[in-house]
Amino acid sequence: TQLLEQSPQFLSIQEGENLTVYCNSSSVFSSLQWYRQEPGEGPVLLVTVVTGGEVKKLKRLTFQFGDARKDSSLHITAAQPGDTGLYLCAGRQGGSEKLVFGKGTKLTVNP
Amino acid sequence: NAGVMQNPRHLVRRRGQEARLRCSPMKGHSHVYWYRQLPEEGLKFMVYLQKENIIDESGMPKERFSAEFPKEGPSILRIQQVVRGDSAAYFCASSQERQGFSNGYTFGSGTRLTVV
Numbered sequence: 001t002q003l004l005e006q007s008p009q010f011l012s013i014q015e016g017e018n019l020t021v022y023c024n025s026s027s028v029f030s031s032l033q034w035y036r037q038e039p040g041e042g043p044v045l046l047v048t049v050v051t052g053g054e055v056k057k058l059k060r061l062t063f064q065f066g067d068a069r070k071d072s073s074l075h076i077t078a079a080q081p082g083d084t085g086l087y088l089c090a091g092r093q094g095g096s097e098k099l100v101f102g103k104g105t106k107l108t109v110n111p
Numbered sequence: 112n113a114g115v116m117q118n119p120r121h122l123v124r125r126r127g128q129e130a131r132l133r134c135s136p137m138k139g140h141s142h143v144y145w146y147r148q149l150p151e152e153g154l155k156f157m158v159y160l161q162k163e164n165i166i167d168e169s170g171m172p173k174e175r176f177s178a179e180f181p182k183e184g185p186s187i188l189r190i191q192q193v194v195r196g197d198s199a200a201y202f203c204a205s206s207q208e209r210q211g212f213s214n215g216y217t218f219g220s221g222t223r224l225t226v227v
Contacts, residue, residue, distance in 0.1 A: 004153075033215050042115075042202050042218030043154070088153060097144070097167060099216070101153035 003027060004089055004102035012108040016078055021105040023072045023089035030092050032065055032072045033099070037086040046074075079109045115140075115205050115219035116185075123225045124193050132188040132222045136205030143186040144216060145178060148200040160186060193226045200224075 005024045013019055023032070031050045035043035047056050049065035049072060056063045060083075062075040072089055086106050090099040116135040124130050136143050141162050146154040156170040160180035171178065175193075180186040190197055200223050204216035 035215075035218075040220070042204075042220050043216075044218070045215035048215050090154075097142075097159050098156040098170070099144075099146075099154075101146075101155070103151070103153040 003100045004091055006087075006089060006102035006105050008105060009103070010106050010108075012110065013079055015080055015109055015111050017109075018075070018077050019079055019107070020073055020075045021087055021107070023074075023102055025070050025091065027091075027093065028069050029100075030069070030094055032069070032089060032091045034063055034072070034074055035088040035090060037088060037104070043088055076107075079107075081109045081111050083107060083109050115203055115217050117201075117203050117219035117222050119222060120220065121223050121225070123227060125227055126194060127192050130190040130193050130197070130224055130226075132190075132201050132203075132224070133185045134188070134203030134205075134219060135185040136203075137207075137217055140205035140207050140217075142206045142208065143180050144204045144206075145186075145188050146202045146204065148202060148221075150199075154202060157188070190224075193224070195226050198224055198226045 007022045031048055033048045034046045036046055037043040047063045052067045052069045054065045060077045064073050086104045088101055088104045090101045115137055118133050143160045145157040147157055148154045158171050158178045159167040163182050175191045177189045200221045202218050202221045204218045
């Protein structure tokens, strides 16, 4: 059983389109992070959200943490080919140092 | 400004051999975490170490796997008598201190282990 479910698993869109990817769980997380991973590389942290209902913006990327701290979404406006990659969400429970990762959404933005 | 350094980047071992994966954390970071990524899977926590201490090894297989982070030198993840199922990408991450709620990891580029 996957603690964090990410959807969709794969997404292929044209440059300039908007998209939203989701990270859902039945469990509560004390914080949630989004990472982007490119082939052959390690994940790179994009954002950490901590407070239920929190919204953070990073240029064309908007991250939201659900009110109940069980889910999160990532919205990309006007996607560009450089946004192509594997987007991973990861959550921490309580005071644990461990991160629980979803399987990721593989995004391809076609020029 | 060196990040988290992992070596080797690629490692090929025959079944039954030992694999040693090394991780040098970012300068000033004293906390190291190892994660394993299987094909089409998310990253799975293995172990969390501080200098000379294993803090949480709840994700480590009970046999054949061990990790250390000595006072001097890199952290080592050691896999004895490797089997084909050990083939995966192994990532190391480091942090300066216990993660605050707003802190994230800095990951290395990983070691891709292939067991033939």
